[in-house]
Amino acid sequence: MGYDSTRYHDGRAVKPGDILTSEVQASVIFVNILGQYENVVNSYVKVPLTQDHFDALVSFTYNEGTYAFKESTLLRKLNTKDYQGAADQLLVANKISDPHTCQKIACDTVKERRSAERHLFPS
Template sequence: MQTSNNGINLIKQFEGIRLTAYQDSVGVWTIGYGHTGADVRSGLTISQNQAEQLLRTDLGRFETGVGQLVTVPLNQNQFDALVSFSYNLGLGNLKSSTLLRLLNNKDYNGAAGQFPLWDKAGGQVLAGLHKRRLAEQALFETAPATVAA
């Protein structure tokens, strides 16, 4: 599966865009739409097009990871919510989460209830993270629109 425009827009909304590298709330160098890695350092600047390309490249890694970790069927909205969650928190956190354990045991409602619990950075609840988790939870719980034949 690939992230839909709804999922990409959710990620963009909460990540925001910064074309100059900055340190996030826990000190990680970040640029574009939340891109991190060894290539991001103080003083780095990129263009809007480069930010879009970094996002697309990063999404591929998270889409693959979610696809490998989840063993039950997902609809597009559930997949998008999990990609957004992983994009923000990392695949390692998804892998070790109760959210994933419940989901892979086919407890979709229980898994949905786990999203709001992931609203801390550096041990502190952050309002922005809380809003993001609620938005991911709402997307996860939303049935995809059906198209009339």
């Protein structure tokens, strides 16, 4: 449960050992924080989007973080109307940090997520 949230709706960080007691609690947190990611996409994207584009970008921003989105090559390409280039950038962000080595490593789960977002982002 928790939809990979790293923060509660009030901004507090999720800590190791925190437990959500129900799917409803997880859903409430998700709904309460989703708007901040939607707002970032709405604020920084300067070109027309389809609903699928928007959904893919919100998903990406939710998973990668608002700073990563704002500073991304994906956003730069998108704002120059390079939809294909932006879509292809979704597949580039497919790594996670290994907590033991601090190195970026490919992650199948993240690859699958980025592929699903890319599928939502027709050029």
